[in-house]
Amino acid sequence: MQSSKNERQRQTLEIDIKALEIDIKEMMIKSRRPPFPCCIYRVSPVLRDVNRKAYTPRTVSIGPLHHNNKNLKGMQPVKFQYLEQFLKRATKTAMLNELPHWGDPMGFVTSLDTDLQIGKHFSCLERFLGLLKSTEGDIWNSYAEDDLNHITLEELLKIILVDSAFIIELFLRFHFNPSRLTPFEIASIRMDLLLIENQVPFFVLENLYKEAFDSYPNIYPTILELSCEFFEPYNHQKMQIQTMKHFTDLLRTFHLPITTDGEHGSDCGTPENESKNREPDDSNEHLKSATQLHAAGVQFNVSSSKCTLDISFIKPKLAIPCLHIYDDTEVIFRNVMVLEIYQYPNKTLICDYVLLMDYLINTSEDAELLVEKKIITSRLGSNQQVASLFNRLGRNIVKGINDKKLKGLVQALNAYYDTPWHTTKATFWLKYFSTPWKAASTTAASLLLLLTLIQTVLTGIAL
Structure with a gap:
């Protein structure tokens, strides 16, 4: 009886170890870095605690990380209005081959007033969703955030589509000047679009934009050009940008040196291809104020x-x-x-x-x-x-x-x-010549001393 009991305990132990082994292997597989490099990050608590407001959007959420922020829900109806207008604009652009029935193509595609019906004319919505579905892995892996596990793929693609359409339509309205947003609202949205946690991958914007408007470059600038135009207040060097990961990356690029060919000096490196990830050695580094x-x-x-x-x-x-x-x-x-x-x-x-x-x-x-x-x-x-x-x-x-x-x-x-010598010289200058009054008094004192010396010498010679 005792041996039979020991045998059952041994089998139970083997089963538990086997299950534990499977769990550990699954955890290791899930923790592997995806082949598509991530570029959108949640700020660590160590940095966030210094200034939480610096990383939190105030007007509009973009992407999944702040999607459930109750303070930003007021912009959701606006996003869907912009999505509808984006779909209408894409539909109207596809209909340009029917000219001259539509008259002026520029006025036709840029008008915010239209009688197109969603159910009848928005077949492009299916194309856009299919385009996102084809890159779903790259979209998911762009976010270095474990908390995305509670979001289904369908929810993620919906968020990405609505937010991407909002950005594209916002940029187009800014370019064609029919935006109904106030300058204050645009400035607030612009700042939110620069936050590291409030991003969609730029390749998503690029793919959707090309699918919708790439056939008519005479009417539509590239999405890269529209992005640089919208964020022009930060482009002090008037850079010609060739690529970016997202808008925070664009902001960083604006501050980098321009190379001899007029492009920015970023190497667009990623954590994966950085060869020597060393911490700076500050043991001997100092600098006076x-x-x-x-x-x-x-x-x-x-x-x-x-x-x-x-x-x-x-x-x-x-x-x-x-x-x-x-x-x-x-x-x-x-x-x-x-x-x-x-x-x-x-x-x-x-x-x-x-x-x-x-x-x-x-x-x-x-x-x-x-x-x-x-x-x-x-x-x-x-x-x-x-x-x-x-x-x-x-x-x-x-x-x-x-x-x-x-x-x-x-x-x-x-x-x-x-x-x-530098310190002595500078101290002497600051003490005696740093202001016009000090310089004048020093000169007068020196002149008086010189005259006194001359008088003493002449008196000695006379004696």
Whole structure:
């Protein structure tokens, strides 16, 4: 009896181990990185806790990550209105081969008023859904978010279609100028479209747009051109963009150096093809603040370059492009920095720039110096707010500059500061010649001393 009982326990143990083995194998398979690289991320709690509002849309949700946000439900009817108009526009565009019955093609396809009926004329809806279905795996894998497991594929494709149609129709109305949204609403939506969690993959927009309008390039610009037009306020360098992953990626690209052929300098790398994913070594990295460097003789100058990263140091002049700071500057930097941390771990150019500015600006006096030199223009209200902005931006971000050029610039500035003669010369200048009054009093005192010396010599000669 005892042996029979032991045998049943052994069999039960074997069965449990076998089931556990199967579960572990399934977990390993599910955790594999998909072949299509993800590019849309949920912000980690460590970064989100510093400023939650910076990553949360305020007007409209795009994609699945904020779809259930109750505060954004008011835009759902507007999205479906834009979807209907997008389908009507696509249907009317397909009917252009019936001209001249329709008259002016431009006025026909851009009119928001139409008598087309959804049930009768919207066969294009089936084509668009089929197009999304054919790339469903790539769409799903674009989101690096385990919580998508509670969303069915049908729900995901519905969200993607409605939101993509909303974006396309928004851009077309912005281009053709019949938008019924106010400038404030457009600015608010534009900001929401730049958030890293509030994205659809750009290839989805491109595929739907080409399917609908690619046959008539004389009427419709490309979706890439429409995107750059809508986000033109951030394209200070007037870049000619060739590709993007989504709009946060586009925003980052706007800040990168332009190559000799006029295109942006991004290598569009992904975490998968980054060869050396090393953390920057900040063990020996330091940089004095702007006021300390200025006291050592570094001359701060505003650069004429429109590229944020185009910073140079030719002794003793440090040239930095002008940075315009608005209420949403923190939101812009934070979302691009998160994208870099996840997508471009060895190309953290914007993170490096923010860390450099964090080194330079520790106090309101540092900010005041850069404002005085026109390196920073601010609408925040005070120099202390500017200093606090950069001190917050650097929080919980990996310390240490990755970019070789900026790292070399930091080393050159440190070497300049550590040279005793520079500090002595700068201290002497600040003490005696930094203002017209100091210069005048110093000159007068020197002249008086010289005259006294001459008088003493002449008196000695006379004796």
